[in-house]
Amino acid sequence: MVWQPEETVIVLGQSNQADTAVNTDISEADGVMIFKRPTGGQTVILTPRTIVISVRLLSEKLDNPQVYFKRINKLIIMALANLGVSDLNEKGISDITIGEKKILGSSIYRKRNMVFYHAVLNISETPEFIGRYLKHPSKEPDYRIGRKHEDFVTSIHLSGYPIEADKILEELRRILGENL
Numbered sequence: 155m156v157w158q159p160e161e162t163v164i165v166l167g168q169s170n171q172a173d174t175a176v177n178t179d180i181s182e183a184d185g186v187m188i189f190k191r192p193t194g195g196q197t198v199i200l201t202p203r204t205i206v207i208s209v210r211l212l213s214e215k216l217d218n219p220q221v222y223f224k225r226i227n228k229l230i231i232m233a234l235a236n237l238g239v240s241d242l243n244e245k246g247i248s249d250i251t252i253g254e255k256k257i258l259g260s261s262i263y264r265k266r267n268m269v270f271y272h273a274v275l276n277i278s279e280t281p282e283f284i285g286r287y288l289k290h291p292s293k294e295p296d297y298r299i300g301r302k303h304e305d306f307v308t309s310i311h312l313s314g315y316p317i318e319a320d321k322i323l324e325e326l327r328r329i330l331g332e333n334l
Contacts, residue, residue: 156206156326157208159202160202164176164189176188176197177286193261196291199274204275205274205326219262222269223247230275233329237315252313281305281308
């Protein structure tokens with residue numbers, strides 16, 4: 155399932171707490187709801203300027219989560235490259251970057267014979283907007299090097315690719331549908 159949120163919401167990772175991960179006074183004042191998911195990773199913000207990618211895979215034997223991150227992220231990179239985005243990389247545990255700046259973070263939930271991968275792809279949200287609501291995470295990938303959201307995150311549009319969200323949605327659905 156590949157979709158675009160209709161409103162802004164904050165989603166805490168399994169080990170995150172709102173008071174340490176979110177500027178709760180600002181989110182409350184702005185009416186931004188906070189939810190919690192049962193998967194790892196850090197807190198994320200979903201907005202109409204992002205795309206959420208969700209993949210459920212069934213398997214008799216579950217592989218290491220890195221196998222799923224690499225498999226699905228490779229397909230997302232392929233879809234974006236097909237649209238002309240370049241300098242795409244996998245960094246950290248499961249991020250996708252343009253150069254050294256993050257455009258996608260993902261997480262996995264595993265149970266019995268099922269793997270659920272989900273990710274947030276930043277199409278045009280500003281790092282300043284993200285930094286308004288999210289505090290610096292308690293854990294960070296090595297390539298972040300302590301950088302603030304404004305210096306660590308980018309979007310497809312801010313990186314010089316003014317691709318319409320509908321085109322990105324269409325290509326992601328096509329590539330994921332043909333390869334999973």
